[in-house]
Amino acid sequence: MSAAAPPPPPAAVPPPPAAGGLRRPSGHLATVWSNTASISARRWSPLRSLLSCREIDHTAARRQSRRGQHSLSARKERRDRRGDHRRAEMLAVFDQTVAKCPEGLRSPPAAGGAAAGGGGAAALMKGFAAANDAAVTVSLGAAGALAYSSANKNPLVPRMFGSVNDIFCLFQGHVENIGNLKQHYGLSKTANEVTILIEAYRTLRDRGPLPASQVVRDLSGRFAFILYDTVSKSTFVAADADGSIPFFWGVDSEDHLVFSDDNELLKAGCGNSFAPFPKGCFYTTSGGLQSFEHPLNELKAVPRVDSQGQMCGSTFKVDSEAKKDSGIPRVGSAADWSNHF
Template identity: 35%
Template sequence: MLAIFDKTVATIPKPEGLELHTAESVSALKDECLSSYFASKYPGSIEIDRRPACMICSKTDVRDPISPSVFAMKDDIFCFLRGRIENIPDRLTVYKVKKEINDQANILIDAYITQRRRDGDDGPEPKSQKTIRQFYWFSLLKGFRGNFAFVLFDARKNIMFAATDVGADTGLPFYWGTDVEGNLLLSSDVEIIKQGCDKSYGSFPKGCYIMTSMGLRSFADPHKELEVEQARDNVGNLCMMVNLEA
């Protein structure tokens, strides 16, 4: 999976002085080399082109017993889910979501729609009302167990959301980074992410989410935006790392 979001839709909190790009770096949204590379590496993949806001590519495979990749679309909302949510029946009972339990990407969309502001209701919103509206969504996601990562994009409102499960740090590969223009990239393929981000990438932190206008946060402490630092990977190369202790 590959998702590219314009920096006006989603941003990574970047410390001053952190620069991991080279003079040859190009915009992943303006230059189609990255999406073409993905298509050549994964023949038959799906591409959702909603530029200038975003571009999403994915190879669906529902037959993979360990890490299936599924796609769903409803009301101009797109969701790519990789992996499996194990406790769907329990969560659906608690939150009264009526959906086939095998249709996990659509379950995420339906849960998101429940908390989304109604079309046309775009004026100022009291903070207390927003908190109540989002409580359902975050509570449902925080309670999911399994081994998964997903990306959701609401094209009507230009809102993105991406998250990983809250389990131990042994899950599916899922990376994030920025291109030379500060656009956000998310991918399950480290070679794809390197191609688009140079050294400005890292593993997406477990149990965390990123959302338009909210930045990166942890399900364990959603009131605090997380920080990004420069680090070195296991072979000594520069990369970026999330400071979960700051």
């Protein structure tokens, strides 16, 4: 007796229509559709994870940035409460016999205040040494003193000190055309900015083929320097045309002319008789303050007012209408003796 035939399989229930009235394919097409959907899901899954991670990273970065800003603000507030500021790194104090204070730099005393800080040169040097553990002080006798710090040097604007044949030079910055200057003054390849400045000054002092304004104008770069010649008892101070190096000057209660890179030090030692050193200018004992960019023009003092409305030194600017006497008599003038013959 033969076995009964198996019952036929139940009919497959068709899937519900998809959005838009489309039906999910059946049979072989259903398999292909399922595989395609699986592949698409696998392809989009890493992208979704990546986008999610990036969103998390951006959120964390924003939070870190806000925390950093709050931290910087807190540190600044603490520093302001303590009265901290950048330390002075160079200082020069000259007696009035070798560096006379220009007219206009000294300001009248503020209401209820002293004309200048007390203590004079000794107090300035003592304060500089107390604020800098690596301070080096060079006494110039009755002419004054130099001081600098040998620590915390910036490689982009190095600070250097040197002396050759009783000529002392304190330099901060960087000269870009140092190679051309070495060749011009006949110096070795190992010469640095201090050596070049001292040689340039010696050439100017002994032979004088160029005016002092040309010597400073030949320096290309960021710089501020203080030079003192103990033989001729002369000073030579200059700053670049852009004022790239913080540099100030003032006059203390003992009529000493003071130069430094720290305005707070000058404020303590000179009261309200200090100001930024004029850009593009140089100072010498014989010629006073001059502009090396406009050597034929006079400089005029413009009173400076601080944030509290008090007079605080003067800013010296080039007077485009005032010309210096060139020393050569004009034709027809009373000094022209050529028509006497």
